[in-house]
Amino acid sequence: MLQAGQPFPDFDLLDQDGSRITLGDLKGGRTIVYFYPKDDTPGCTVEACELNESVPTFAGARVFGVSPDSPKSHKKFATKFSLTFSLIADTDHTLAEACGLWVEKSMYGKTYMGVQRSTFLLDENGVVQKVWEKVTPKGHAAEIAAAL
Numbered sequence: 001m002l003q004a005g006q007p008f009p010d011f012d013l014l015d016q017d018g019s020r021i022t023l024g025d026l027k028g029g030r031t032i033v034y035f036y037p038k039d040d041t042p043g044c045t046v047e048a049c050e051l052n053e054s055v056p057t058f059a060g061a062r063v064f065g066v067s068p069d070s071p072k073s074h075k076k077f078a079t080k081f082s083l084t085f086s087l088i089a090d091t092d093h094t095l096a097e098a099c100g101l102w103v104e105k106s107m108y109g110k111t112y113m114g115v116q117r118s119t120f121l122l123d124e125n126g127v128v129q130k131v132w133e134k135v136t137p138k139g140h141a142a143e144i145a146a147a148l
Contacts, residue, residue: 001100016074047137
């Protein structure tokens, strides 16, 4: 898994508006990149809405969400909950894999591959400053605000 002090991986993916987002877009200021499993599910909705409400407390840090969902799914999710930040479509999970977050999970006795909910705080050069692993959605935005 990507650790503090390491550069964030290079990528070129689409957001909910079909705009290309690259590592270069994350540079130039402090950035919060949070990975979540699926749009419009209970935990992911709690996390996204809390982050959205907390943006003013993030000391100018920008927020980007990443999941394997499509740009169309992201658009529907962002619109439904009036999200003010970009949701990056990592449909082939290459970015999640590069960050060490594409992992084996299990539910109801079945195993499958999916995203480990985690968050990275990047500096202005795209270097990881802090990592939150296996995040609990409720209250995570307050943890980030406290760290900033």
